[in-house]
Amino acid sequence: MPIIKAAVAHAFGQPLKVQDVHLAAPKPGEVEVTLAACAICHSDITYLDGGWGGSLPAVYGHEAAGRITATGAGVTGLSQGDPVVVTLIRSCGTCPSCYTGRPTSCETPYDGDHGPLKMLDGSKLHQAMASAAFAERVVVAQTQVVKIAEDIPMDVASLIACGVITGVGAVVNAAQIRPGQDAVIIGAGGVGLNAIQGARIAGARRIVAVDMLPEKLDIAMEFGATHGVLASNATPWEDAKAALGRGADAVFVTVGASGVYTTAPNYLATGGKIVMVGMPATGAASSYEAGNFAAASQGMIGSKMGDVVIQRDIPWIVDLYRQGRLKLDELISAHWSLDQINAAIADTKTGSAKRNVILFK
Numbered sequence: 134m135p136i137i138k139a140a141v142a143h144a145f146g147q148p149l150k151v152q153d154v155h156l157a158a159p160k161p162g163e164v165e166v167t168l169a170a171c172a173i174c175h176s177d178i179t180y181l182d183g184g185w186g187g188s189l190p191a192v193y194g195h196e197a198a199g200r201i202t203a204t205g206a207g208v209t210g211l212s213q214g215d216p217v218v219v220t221l222i223r224s225c226g227t228c229p230s231c232y233t234g235r236p237t238s239c240e241t242p243y244d245g246d247h248g249p250l251k252m253l254d255g256s257k258l259h260q261a262m263a264s265a266a267f268a269e270r271v272v273v274a275q276t277q278v279v280k281i282a283e284d285i286p287m288d289v290a291s292l293i294a295c296g297v298i299t300g301v302g303a304v305v306n307a308a309q310i311r312p313g314q315d316a317v318i319i320g321a322g323g324v325g326l327n328a329i330q331g332a333r334i335a336g337a338r339r340i341v342a343v344d345m346l347p348e349k350l351d352i353a354m355e356f357g358a359t360h361g362v363l364a365s366n367a368t369p370w371e372d373a374k375a376a377l378g379r380g381a382d383a384v385f386v387t388v389g390a391s392g393v394y395t396t397a398p399n400y401l402a403t404g405g406k407i408v409m410v411g412m413p414a415t416g417a418a419s420s421y422e423a424g425n426f427a428a429a430s431q432g433m434i435g436s437k438m439g440d441v442v443i444q445r446d447i448p449w450i451v452d453l454y455r456q457g458r459l460k461l462d463e464l465i466s467a468h469w470s471l472d473q474i475n476a477a478i479a480d481t482k483t484g485s486a487k488r489n490v491i492l493f494k
Contacts, residue, residue: 134158134251139192139268140474141258145183148475149267154192154258157249159205159272166219166278168199169287171266171491173474173481174295175322176412179389180261181478184414188246191259194267195221198281198290199493208275216285217278220294220443221262224276236276237438248272267474269493279447285454288468288490289461292323293450295438296488297461300327300387302439302446303410305335308383312336317373317381317400319364320388321349323464323488324410326356328385330459333357341373341381346484356460370399380405387411394419398431407433464488 137156140149159165177193179185197219201211211217223243224236231239248260249272265271281290300323304310316332318325321344332340333356341360342353350361360376362369374380380402386393389411397407398421413419426432439446453459466486469477477489 135270136253137269138471139250139265140194140471141190141192142181143190145181145189149181149478151472151474153253154268155251155253156268156270156272157251159203159249161206162208162275163205163272164201164208164211164275164278165203165270165272166197166199166217167202167270168197168219168266168268168493170198170291170493172196172291172294172296173477173489173491175389175481176262176295178478178482179412179414186415187261188257188259190252190257191245191261192250192265192268193261195262195264196291196295197264197266197271198287198294201278202270211275211278211280215280216283216287216290217280218290218294218443218447219264219266219271219273220277220279220298221264222277222438222441222443223263223274226276234442235440236442237440267471267491269471279443281447281451282455285451286462288465288492289454291490292461292464292488293447296323296464297327297450298441298443298446299410299436299439300324300329301331301334301450301459302441303385303408303436304328304331304383306440306446307434307436308385308406308408310335310337310383313338314382315339315377315379315402317341317343317384318353318358319343319384319386319393319397320411321353322387322484325385325387326353326464326487328387328410329353329356329358334453334458339377341376343369343373348485352487355463370396373400382406383408385410389413391417391419395421398425401429401431403429403431405431409433409435465490468492
């Protein structure tokens, strides 16, 4: 069994340890990808801090890109050497969610405790989020990868695997924003900036970014926001409504804070909807006055990974990037090595970084 280097979580809330681990060869329907880049997502950090529980020891990381270096039996349409985006969306293709076009909600469970990873002594090593991309190589289902063009930089390609499809997809797939509608995006981090880009591409009339940091509002304007509102203001929803001239048709909550979900309805217009993208820690609760939703014909919907079909949506996103209509290079705040992963995570936690990317040799 091959030995690779991976950043292993042995305890929640503690630094990762870069060490040698075993990686099994791909089984039927699986591929091995030697990674070139893996971005750090706030979902990884929430898991690492114990916010959603999980099995330990584990290797996290799920926003990656690299080249296929081995294929299991039965793999079609993919070959050794192909550049690919690696996602966490492992879909069976046959459950009710998959065959109705919702692979992000695949109902076939996957047990990462019995995945391709093992500690050197043969003991359990959990493949977190069916990816475990804080490592030199991964073995994943062929349904989790999408072949991309040779000229797409790998650091850019890694962003598409989660933050980009989640933000853009929430707008075009979940909310189905139409030209002339108004949007509010709460949180101008990696996912929020892509929701802003999605709203711009979809033809939104006005796009209001809401964030705690003035500098992030400046960045949001560069990505397509028409207005910025400081979340630290007493009633930021009133500031947003003043900018829009009304409430919003769609409010995208891209931060994992339950308190933000409680106040999100204040931004809505009659008939508007809240799109729930950010995921608070397990047990964190929000509260609503249900009658207000019914009286104003408003609603709330969840959007997991932008409700994407990766084989359809990732090629479209790549085309937007190549045409200069989608900013991706500008999302990258800094590059780090695998040995620097703890420092990269600490930097991400400050909230100032858009996306930090781990580069592999």
